[in-house]
Amino acid sequence: MSDDIWQGRYDSLFIGGEWVAPSSSEKITVISPFTEQPIAQVPAGTVADIDRAVAAARKAFDEGPWPRMTLAERIDVLRALSAELAANEETMARLVTAEMGSPIAHSVPIQATRPRLILDEMISLAQEYPFDEVREAASGRARVLRRARGVLGAVVPWNAPHLVTLMKLAPALLTGCTAVVKASPETPLDQYLFAELAQRAGLPAGVLNIVAADREPSEHLITHPGVDMISFTGSTPVGKRIASLCGGLVRRATLELGGKSAAIVLDDVDVPSIAETLVHMAFRNNGEVCTAKTRFIVPRRLSGEITEAVVETVRRLPVGDPFDPATYFGPLVTSTHRDRVEGMIRGAVAQGATAAIGGGRPAALPTGWFVEPTIFTGVTSSMTIAQDEVFGPVGLVLEYDTVEEALAIANDSRYGLSGSVFGGDAARAADVAARMETGMVEVNGCPAGLAAPFGGVKESGIGYELGLEGFDEFVEVKSIGIPRDLVL
Secondary structure: OOOOOOOOOOOOEEEOOEEEOOOOOOEEEEEOOOOOOEEEEEEOOOHHHHHHHHHHHHHHHHOOOHHHOOHHHHHHHHHHHHHHHHHOHHHHHHHHHHHHOOOHHHHHHHHHHHHHHHHHHHHHHHOOOOOEEEEEEOOEEEEEEEEEOOEEEEEOOOOOHHHHHHHHHHHHHHHOOEEEEEEOOOOOHHHHHHHHHHHHHOOOOOOEEEEEOOHHHHHHHHHOOOOOEEEEEOOHHHHHHHHHHHHHHOOEEEEEOOOOEEEEEOOOOOHHHHHHHHHHHHHHHHHOOOOOEEEEEEEHHHHHHHHHHHHHHHHHOOEOOOOOOOOOEOOOOOHHHHHHHHHHHHHHHHOOOEEEEOOOOOOOOOOOOOOOOEEEEOOOOOOHHHHOOOOOOEEEEEEEOOHHHHHHHHHOOOEEOOEEEEOOOHHHHHHHHHOOOOOOOEEOOEOOOOOOOEOOEEOOEEOOEOOOHHHHOOEEEEEEEEEOOOOO
8 A cells, every 4th residue: 555645444344334344355456547556455345245235324214313314414414524525635636646547736626625515515505405395286285395215326437436426425415315335446445535534524324335346246236125226427338237227127317427528619719718728628637537528629710720729738738647736647547448548549540530649658658557648630520539438638629611510510429418619709609509419518618517417418317416406316206285274
């Protein structure tokens, strides 16, 4: 274990509010993507461990205090958790950087601070959410109750493990649900710190349970009879498998899946002012972001100028040690993933795309799972790389002649997660944004923020996280007809 990152209870599992021995001696070895050396080992969760975790969550929901507390009481505990998260942000950031290569300059604000901000925002929104409302009806009144759905099985990804955990748990815990978090085997370390902080904050036993595991135990969690719903973030093929399993059980599932998001650049844009934002939208977190806007859809007459501006911006951004605050591009999460990204780069060249920058491995970095930041020109929508998610530092330039053609290119995708539009006339850009077939769009780089719902259309997912809408996924709705003369 590297001594410069937090050393937790890596020999145990967090189940029922305690650190318990695993049922097997099998281990998951966490490898540094920068040094290619082991940094920790954690227990490989088994089917038996999932059974124990679900039993603890089930007991906490069916018999424990959490769903029976008032909202105000749950908020008090989660505010204590927020304080613990705030006090440990640097430690959390360093853990995520160590396990998956996210540059520390990204890890601090996004992998560590933003999860706490999400929790704080959802605490605020919970006080507006209609858990109990009365509506007028023809023969009296209707009382509409929204109560916790039950035990959540949360399956989180490796690219933003702590962030996505809070996107799921913040609304779930506020409604009164209990949870089993299935951590990714690539990035389990942050979950150990999170469990310790939840314990310190006073989260009742069994409300949070965490097991790192691979496919078989994961599928066991998804189909477990003690689980009431699944929330998954990850690839579309795996999401389809989960949807099939849950469909057969008539079990609620929310799925946040892949993306191939587009950035439409209109012809009245000031090119120098947008180059840095275009690059950041495509390449932050080494391009390992589901919402990355990697398709730059640009006016043909401005294509050369935009390509040059973006290439020069990328050229200035340092590639290297993810713990160096100056580094913009770190290594990819695993050697297998690096090989996959390189295969897609080779495929793009074979189909006729031209690398304006990058396309290989950084010569100065023989160790670490690095890929050069790459921008392709000469790309058409029919190319594989324009349709399939790369999940790495690869951007594409596609040209258009009319706005209608730009929209057709942007919408020519089986995905519909995110997008952006840049234009000198913001009202015109907003009009174009409204016509993109995505769940989220940014106009001139302006994000919707944490109070707005997060989710996609098409094969990018089912359901929403964040915002008031984020609570809907975690509640059951009951309608009660009440005579008008009954005093509530």
